Amino acid sequence: MTQLIEHRYATTVHPLPAVFLAGTLPMFLGAALADAAYAKTFHIQWNNFASWLVVGGLVFGAIALIFAIVDLFRARQRARGIIPYAVVLLAAWIVGIFNALMHARDAWASMPAGLILSVVAVVLTCLAIWLGFRTPHIRGPI
Template sequence: MKATNDHTYQRGLPLFHAIPLIGALLLFLGTTLSDYAYSSTYHLQWVVLASWLNIGGLILISLAFLSAILSFFHARQRSIMLLIYPALLLLTWILSTVNALIHFQDAWALMPISFALSMVVTIFSGASAWVGFSRFGHGGKP
C-alpha cells in the first residue's frame, strides 16, 4: 500500500481584488486621521489631504466592488451569504461618495459631520475587508 499525502489548500482572494480592498481601507483611515488633524489644528492642508485620500479610497473601493460582483457571478454555489460582501462594499461606496461631496464644501462648513462620516466609512471599509478575507467573501464554504 502506497501512502499519499493529499493537501487541499484554501484559495484566497485574487491579487487584483485584495490590493484595492486593503488600499481602500488604508486611504479611508488616512482620511479619518486627516479630518482629526484638521479638527485639532484648523490648517486647510488637512482638508485638502483628506479630500484626496477619500477620492483615492473611493476609486479603490469601486474596483473592489466590481471584482466582488464578478467573483459572485463566477462562484459555483451562490448563496445569500455571498451577497453580504458586495452589499458591504456598496454601502461603503455610497457613504464614501457622500463623504466626498461633504469634503467639497467650505472647510469651516464640513467639520462636524466630516470627521464622524469618515470614521463610519473607515469602520465599514474594515468590516468589508474582514468579510472579504474571510471564507464568505470569495465563494468558500462557511
C-alpha cells in the first residue's frame, strides 16, 4: 500500500529568499502610507520618504527575484509552484520601477499616479508573499 506523505511546512521559497521577499512588503506599504500622508498634508518630505521606501522595496524585491529566477531552472522548485510566484514577483517589481520613475517627478506631479502605483505594488507583493509561503501539495515522488 502506498502512502502519500506531505510535508506540512514545505514552502515554495527557501528561508534566505523568504527574508528578502518578506522585506519588500513593509517597504512598499510604507511608501503607500507616505503617499497617502503626502496627499493629505502636502508636506514634501512625505514624497521624499516614499521615494526612498520604493527604492528599498525594489532592492529587496530584486534580490528575491534573482533567487526566483534561479529556482525556475530547478525541476523540484517548478513542481512546487515557483512559476506563478516568479511571475507575480516580477510584476510587482516592474510596477515598483514605474512607481520609482513616478516619484522622480516634481512633488505634486507624482500624485495621484504615485499613490495608485504604490497600492498596486503592495497588492502584488502580498500576492507574491502568499504564493511564496503557501504549502504546496506535491503528489508522488519528485
